[in-house]
Amino acid sequence: MKKTCILQDTETPEKTTDLLAAAVRMYGRDGFESHVVLVNAPPATVTGRCHHVIQMTESLAAEDDPRALAEILEILHQTYGFDSILIPATTLGKMIAPRLAWRLKTGLATGVTDITVRDGQLEITRPAGLGTMLETILQEGQGPVIMTIRINAFEYTQKQAVPTRISPYSRPVTVRSTLTRLGVEQNIEPRDIRDFEVLVAGGGGAIRCFPALEPLADALNGAVAASRKLVDLGIAKRNIQVGQSGKTVTPKVYLALGIHGSMQHLAGLRGAASILAVNTSSHAPICRVSDLVVQGDACEFIEKLMGKLMHHPHKNT
Amino acid sequence: MDERSDTPMPMNLICTVKFVPEPDSLTAGPHQLILNPDDACALAFALALKSRDPGIGVEVVSLGPLSVRPHMEDLLRLAVDRGTLIWDPGLKNSDAYVTSRVLSRYIAERPCDCVLTGSHSLDGGSAQVPVQIAESLGLDQMLGVIRIDPDRFDPTRAVFQAVDETGVTTWEMALPGVLSLTRESGYKLPYPTLTDLRREVSEELNILTSRDLGFSADEVGPAGSLTRVSASSPVTYGEKDPEIVGLDDNGITQVVDFLKKKGVGR
Ligand SMILES: Cc1cc2nc3c(=O)[nH]c(=O)nc-3n(C[C@H](O)[C@H](O)[C@H](O)COP(=O)(O)OP(=O)(O)OC[C@H]3O[C@@H](n4cnc5c(N)ncnc54)[C@H](O)[C@@H]3O)c2cc1C
Ligand SMILES: Nc1ncnc2c1ncn2[C@@H]1O[C@H](COP(=O)(O)O)[C@@H](O)[C@H]1O
Secondary structure (H helix, E strand, O other), rough: OOOEEEEOOOOOOHHHHHHHHHHHHHHHOOOEEEEEEEEEOOOOHOEEOOEEEEOOOOOOOOOOHHHHHHHHHHHHHHHHHOOOEEEEEEEHHHHHHHHHHHHHHHOOEEEEOOEEEEEEEEEEEEOOOOEEEEEEEEEOOOOOOOEEEEEOOOOOOOOOOOEEEEEEOOOOOOOOOOEEEEEEEEEOOOOOOOHOOOEEOHHHHHHHHHHHHHHHHOOOOEEEEOHHHHHOOOOOHHHHHOOOEEOOOOEEEEEOOOOOOOHHHHHHHHHOOOOEEEEOOOHHHHHHHOOOOOOOOOOHHHHHHHHHHHHHOOOOO | HHHHOOOOOEEEEEEEEOOEOOOOOOOOOOOOEEEEEHHHHHHHHHHHHHHOOOOOOEEEEEOOOHHHHHHHHHHOOOOOOEEEOOOHHHOOOOHHHHHHHHHHHHHHHOOOEEEEEEEEOOOOOOHHHHHHHHHHOOOEEEEEEEEEEEEEEEEEEEEEEEEEEOEEEEEEEEEEEEEOOOOHHHOOOOOOOOHHOOOOOOOOOOEOOOOOOOOOOHOOOOHHHHHHEEEEOOOOOOOOOEEEEEHHHOOOOOHHHHHHHOOOOO
């Protein structure tokens, strides 16, 4: 029986159990024992879904201290001998996993989006090269497999509840970081469109309603992008232009509203995981590379979709 | 030295820099190399600080092939005090772990109050190197830094802002430490002056091998690496056969289901 350790997603605790799906890919549904380390969430978040909850006792360490959390995971590994340690690829996770891998002198695969097993060897997939390439990573040597798992890359659906054992972790930590929060503001700087998993992009067919893209992007937790046409017309800022002379983006979903799909625009879209096009013409080249096409007016589309999202806001699963 | 004993020692900053293929060079053939954008911001911050206080020492260090030599020399033509390029053929195909080991061993021997790095390298890196440099040196580290307060940056501590999922946080961190900037910081490298452009700097670049740093052949390159890239393939971006829906209720419902399946939304 394999043992996998999962660190809680401290940002979105409900997403923690999705990492179980990565373990299922490696070991099969019944091939592993799951140990979930909870930092700032109650056991109820995962009980019935994993075999063992290790609850960090309060005030042991700050919930956002990468050094303390790396030490705790290292000690847990010494106790349980995990085969794999899975860490959400949040900003905090990205600051913990390399420290842990360094301490355990083992390989790290970051931003993992898929895992397959071939002849008993794990093949770990991650996007690379500006998101235009997929790399297959093999681990060399001994030691647990450590991965940071790209958020939303895996989705766990449970077949039946499992009994969950809960134990506290209270061993004092010896390394703490000196990081102190002086203040938090909500985003003051607009974030780079390359950092978003959802982009709502407008082109020549969305000139009339370009400002309406913003609330839609907000509702989808994404950002607004544009084709060069809107940049040249002065309707959109240059830093949100997608394409050959703009940015190469790698969102999970790209909504192309009234964008024709010229070669130069598509050059920036090679890394988009899926594309939804809204266009009055189903013959526009963008449609051929899309996963779903809505034939119709972009502005009307925004209005109708917003209406639906407001009435039935959907939650991530 | 004596008359200065009551003024604080000027700080020494080390910037790790990596040269990466220019993303917009769609042309086939050898890629044009550029300074990784995040690293350019980190170096730009260091140089801006130095222009306020010329006593500050700024060093750039890179692990990379000798072909980046002219690019390193360009950095020396700015106000960079020292440039070091670490390379030997054995380092080829080193993974991030080896890269971190080599860079941190070099940095450990240098006077340094703060290591300034990028957060990500453009060619698919994922911030492993700066975090492991920090771990190896026993230092604190922060990713996603967009602003460093020059008035609260001294050999004992730094106050800075960093972005994460929740927004922008202002942090204080003890120095020495590692700060990893992103291109969102907007720090811009200065242009070299004409005199600087003409300066002959090729003698000034230090070139070190992994052996100079005490590594044996089996500790670097694929032999020393803990991961191996077994294959890489372009993200297929071929023609699809999409379903076409209209703007009626059924169409919009399909859109909502599509988005849900992709796990997007608030
Ligand atoms: C060297 C070079 C570099 C370039 N770099 C870039 C780049 O980086 N990025 C970029 O985007 N372009 C770039 N271009 C320009 C590119 O060639 C196209 O001109 C541009 O992408 C067209 O933008 P568009 O598709 O938004 O607009 P249009 O070509 O005007 O297309 C509008 C689309 O919207 C549809 N439409 C019309 N009305 C509606 C409506 N009411 N509702 C829904 N759909 C509607 C139309 O059917 C059409 O498909 C570059 C060009 C050159 C020469
Ligand atoms: N070969 C290298 N030489 C110098 N610095 C590097 C190298 N690789 C990574 N770095 C630094 O680490 C940062 C993050 O890189 P990565 O871990 O590859 O995403 C970069 O922005 C650089 O500052």
